[in-house]
Amino acid sequence: MSNNEIPDAERSLLARGEDCADGCAVLQDTLPLKLVREADLRLILTSLKGSPAATPPVLGLIYQCKQAEQALAAANNERKNKDTECKAFLTSARTSLLPILGRDPSPEWELAGYANAPAYSNAVPGTQEGRLQCLSALAVYLTQHPTYEVPAGGPRPEVTATLALALHNQLSTCRTAANSASNAQNDALTAKRAALQSLRRTLIALVDELQLRLPDDDPRWEVLGLNIPANPRPPEPASDLTLTSAGLGRILAEWEPGTRSDDDRILIQIVGVDADYREYGKSGGDGEELIKNLPPGATVKVKIIALNGSLEASSGPEAQFVVV
Incomplete structure (x- = not known):
């Protein structure tokens, strides 16, 4: 492709696509162009950049990708905040159970959900997955031992089976939402990359056809935002x-x-x-x-x-x- 290599970088690729689409609108019938025409480029560019003026408006893949990225960040933040709340509850529950179950690991601590592999201990689990399972076990344990509960409204933090189960369900919901958001972000990124690759292949095909239609010293190369192969000039400023x-x-x-x-x-x-x-x-x-x-x-x-x-x-x- 002489000195008209098609860029890989997203911004430069989109700019090259816009320039070539504008140039095709001017030259495609007079040359004439057969393999790649303005409509081919506009279709891909619209899929990427969107068209707010269309009815209904088209949300481009670039926007959708950013939107999915923000949704994933928000979902991960929700999960993190909920996990922090769950960790604080499990810490309070452990403190409340210490006078009853003792400081040493035991089968009772295991029933309460505080048996952590690989080290057998009664510490609050160090992973989010461990804390999720601990909440479930603790809810069952406190249901079986209601006298161990600390009701809400007192001087000490609430430690009840109802709250343990509620936090378990809330954390589980947050994890599911974060996983769904991650999948959606991966899908959006895959779709955007595929469209960018399609744009790049189409521009390569356009340059290949132009090499058959235009002499190497023809100034009309620049109408499409491309270099004149025999006489490249400095670029326009950023x-x-x-x-x-x-x-x-x-x-x-x-x-x-x-x-x-x-x-x-x-x-x-x-x-x-x-x-x-x-x-x-x-x-x-x-x-x-x-x-x-x-x-x-x-x-x-x-x-x-x-x-x-x-x-x-x-x-x-x-x-x-x-x-x-």
């Missing part, structure tokens, strides 16, 4: 650079790749330390970079220079951010 905090001493830089770019130089300047911009690294063409090991409280300037092989854009977007 745009829309935004900087956000990514934790202590870290900044996430995100930008829109420039037309015909296949990589980017990332330049940074720590105000008051660096006299000018200095090289931080290259992005690999994915339109984002996590900039690490920055001094907290410092003002950092970032500049992005789009690359097309060894050719550089004449300018690039700049932004600055105060590091957390």
